[in-house]
Each structure stands twice: as structure tokens, then as C-alpha cells.
Amino acid sequence: MRLSTWLDENHRLPRLDLELLLCARLKLTRAQVIAHRELQIDQAALAGLRRDVERLNNAEPLAYILGSREFYGITLSVNPAVLIPRPETELLVDLALKVITPGMRVLDLATGSGAVAIAIAANCESIELHASDLSLDALNVARHNAHQAGVELTFLESDLFASLNGRYDLVLSNPPYVAENDPHLPALRYEPLLALVSGSDGMTALTRIIQTAPDYLVHNGVLMLEHGFDQAMRVQTLMRESFHDIQTHPDLGAHDRVTTGRRK
């Protein structure tokens, strides 16, 4: 079957998703897929593409079907043990890169696929970088991703700060922050609940981090937290007790997304 025929047959699905599936199955670049619609798809590739389309029709995220997602210009492997890194989380990396200086001790708490830590490692020299998560399966994905990206950092299994030692100059985290009954959860059913949900109002992990982080930060050390678009005021209120210079930063969609502060 020709590429053009297959694309026409599946025209109800997003064209970009279909083209990326073709790239993966036929080992072609997107430019080749666009320029050579006359190419033939062999039987083995066609069978694989049929399975891929079935998964897309079941609303499975393209990143899990392809097994990868790009974050901060780095290709990361993903599987259902990890949250698919979101573009808005790149803000956390942008903010971190503005404050990191050589010699700093930095922690990415709840690292998942390792996205944030690996992006930082790829853009910073001479820092001591730790990345932690409660999920061993997620840490295995993160270790693989760090290896693939050619960066070195230390991965630690820990329930938030419970198994961590010493003080950091910067702690950053994109923790789970979705409320248990959030109406968007059914659409996210392929991703791990541990990575998404945190109590009845989505604030459990954020609250625990804000209350415990002062014991793991140096004086004037920075805490950076990603949160839901409607959680900034609650995060700021919780931070006021132990932090100063508290600021909330909008993402590219103009939603309040990351709140930062310095330990008093």
C-alpha cells in the first residue's frame, strides 16, 4: 500500500500523529514522509501500523506508542511507568538554569522519566545533581534516559525527602498535583496515578514538600515547584512561613505554573 492511501484511510486521526507513526515504522524522516507519498509500505510495517492505529483509536498517548517524547531538545524514552513530560515543565528548567552556578548541589524531586534533571545536566557543568522518585520503575526509565543523553547524575529512591541527606542549594519538583476527582483524569488513564493524583485537592505532595524542604535547603536556597494553574495562591500561602522572595511564573499558555522562593 502507498503512504498516501494509508494516510487517506486514516484521515480521522491527527495527520501529525500518523506521519510520526510512519517515520517510526518505516525509519524515515518527516521530510521524507511528506515529500514521498508514493512510497510503498511493506506487509510487516503495515501490520505494525494497524496495531498503532488501534492504540491511537483507544486514546492511548502517541508518546507511549512511539516509546519516546522530546523534552528540552532531548529525546527521552517513556513507558507507562512514567508521566509523559509536558512542554509546560520546560519552564522549570528555564528557571533553574537562571539560578544555577558551578558548585551548586541540586535536587530534582519526583523525577519520573528524569526529564527535568537530564535537561539541567545537559546544560550545566560542575554541579552535584541528584534526582529522586518513589517509583523504582520510573527510576529505571530515568537512568536509561540519562545514559542515552550522555549525562551523569545520581538517582535516589525516596518518598519525597525521607531517604535524602544533606542540604541543597536548589530543590525543584514537578510533583503529582491533580485532585482525586478531577474530571480530566479519565483522559489521562494511561499515565500512572502515582504521577498525577495527590489527595482530594491535589495539594498533598506540594504541602509536604513545602513543609519539609526547609530542612533540606541551605540558607537562601531556592525551592521551585510546578503546580496546577489554580494552585499558585495556596502554594504561596504555604511557602510564606519559611520562604521569602516568593514569585509565581506563568507558562507559555499564560497559566500560573511554577512558584519559586528562597529559604528564610
Ligand SMILES: C[S@@+](CC[C@H](N)C(=O)[O-])C[C@H]1O[C@@H](n2cnc3c(N)ncnc32)[C@H](O)[C@@H]1O
Ligand atoms: C508529575 S510526575 C513528574 C515527573 C517528571 N518530573 C516530569 O516533570 O515529567 C510526578 C512524579 O512524582 C513521583 N512521586 C509520586 N509520589 C511521590 C513520593 N511520595 N515521593 C517521591 N516521588 C513521588 C511519581 O512517581 C512521578 O514520577
